[in-house]
Amino acid sequence: MRALLSGKTARRALRPVVDLIDQRIDQRVERRVAPLRHRQRPLELLLDGTGRGPSRLPAQVHLDRLVGELEQLTGDRAGAERNVAQSFRLLIALESLGVGRIAGGTMNICGKLSAVPLLDPPNDDVLEIGTLYGMFGAAMIRMLERAGRDPRLTIVDPLAGLQLQPGTTEGADPTGTPVRGAAVRTNLALAGEAGAAARIQRGFSGDPDVRTAVADRAYGVIIVDGDHSAPGVAADLAWAEEIAAPGAIVVLDDFGHAKWPGIKEAFEKHMAGDTRLRFLGQAANSGFLRAD
Helix, strand or coil: CCHHHHHHHHHHHHHHHHHHHHHHHHHHHHHHHHHHHHHHHHHHHHHHHCCCCCCCCCCHHHHHHHHHHHHHHHHCHHHHHHHHHHHHHHHHHHHHEEEECCCHHHHHHHCCCCCCCCCCCCCCEEEEEEECCCHHHHHHHHHHHHHCCCCEEEEEEEEECCCCCCCCCCCCCCCCCEEEEHHHHHHHHCCCCHCCEEEEEEEECCCHHHHHHHCCEEEEEEECCCCCCCCHHHEEEEEEEHHHHEEEEEECCCCCCCCCHHHHHHHHHHHHCCCCEEEECCCCCCCEEECC
């Protein structure tokens, strides 16, 4: 009997029956799984890349790596864990409520937002070179306020309708929102009084008139996230030397990112010369320096 059932003829004869059983099983599984899938999709819409480009669904391994990098950078494990959790929630909240998006990957954004308060800048004046929609500036205000600071934000950006980078052709933003001053102001308003009081200087950071307009103070935090070419980063680092307060934190965005080799090229050339900047370390494609 066993030999009969195991023969080729028997297997061919039984195949339609087996296929029918498999089909019935698949249908039952689908009936049970489909409602779960439909309930999961609304949650995914809060976190996936639809309408913003990068997904906000980090794997646990990426979160753990970021906490470890921040601990090495700041020496504060508990603070790193706390700030990563808070900055991630803040990122989701601002992109849900705001206009446009925050540029960059999730770990890159959370790394910058987490590190700056832990590095204890010498004053609360913040200069952001390159803002896109102003949402990162609003997030930085919130993270500094959580650390008991009173941030005063200055933004320099051309606000040219789309994200500009030399050597690249940028199409419409995945959010469908033009990069303009009204969007920046809307997003800064989400940070309350400090956001509403932020200064916006429209133009390029290499423009002498732009520099003169915002060089009325020594900044405790300078975020270099504008022109990613080697000449552009070199010019911004040279400017940071002039306007950074003693002990200031200078953040180089996309540091070590394979897409933007000019950033590290400009950094290495700058650090080989006469400089008051010291390299502190790196976390999630951001380099951190302190001015002497």
